[in-house]
Amino acid sequence: MKLIGVEGLEQARYQEIAIDIAHAIMMGEYHEGERILGRSTLAGRYNVSPETIRRAIAILQNVGVVMVNQGVGITVTSKAMAERFLKSFDQKGEIQSFIEDLKGLMDQRRENDLKIESHLNKLQGYMDRVMSRWLDVGEIEIGKTSSAIGKTLRELKIRERTGTTVVAVIRDGFEQFSPEAGFVLRGEDVLLAAGSAEGQTKLRQLIL
Structure with missing residues (x-):
């Protein structure tokens, strides 16, 4: 079984934190123009490293949900963008589900290909026997x-x-x-x- 490294776990965690903060903004826990807790406080709240919080905030800043200014901290810029960000993750889940379905279909196709090959081999053998008669x-x-x-x-x-x-x-x-x-x-x-x-x-x- 393949083990997930620490880096893989951290990556999954900072994405979860970004989603959680965006959800809090959408639900009105944080308002536009309001300053969010500092990175150290957020790190303690989520029980992760400051680096993980930094990555989570970088995601939100990249999609226009928050803004980070030196000396000011993290400020909410758009509730609408937070909602859009969350919807994009819902779509990601749908896409992932679609990919899993495709993988399943590909596995079925490989299984069918093996069955077809087996039947063709049997048919070839039967045809050879029949043709040899004539x-x-x-x-x-x-x-x-x-x-x-x-x-x-x-x-x-x-x-x-x-x-x-x-x-x-x-x-x-x-x-x-x-x-x-x-x-x-x-x-x-x-x-x-x-x-x-x-x-x-x-x-x-x-x-x-």
């Missing part, structure tokens, strides 16, 4: 004494029994693509079968 094409010759001779592709039920698809039959050097289910096989026909290596092995066994 891109792996083997040539299987029907022997002269094969039991498949004289039978049709329908009768052999090649797809159901092997998972392969006969995409073409080569006969006498000529290819017949997409043969119909009623196509009758002959000896020495060469089947172009698309499917896995396992399926093609089953097909070879089927037409022995």
Whole structure:
């Protein structure tokens, strides 16, 4: 866990004191033209160092809430500016809340990106498996004494029994693509079968 240093705590504290003094001005505890307690007194009141009070007053002077004059001290210059200053801090809180929401959305997006990447990888693997079924094409010759001779592709039920698809039959050097289910096989026909290596092995066994 990251620890907040003393300087970080002091910074947060002087901002809180500036807000508290501005709130006191807006509520009428201090009036325009009225002198505020000296820095040493304020340091004792808020139980902080004079440096912290000096930073708080510097903020208020910078936004026109008070004026610091040598020998005079801290004087309230504008109640309206004190109110405006407080509203700006309210807006800061709204902005911070908006930033936190954006961070949450970015975290969700990163989580979604990881899920999308995971799904894409799974889809790629599935596609590779599916495509391998159709891109792996083997040539299987029907022997002269094969039991498949004289039978049709329908009768052999090649797809159901092997998972392969006969995409073409080569006969006498000529290819017949997409043969119909009623196509009758002959000896020495060469089947172009698309499917896995396992399926093609089953097909070879089927037409022995």
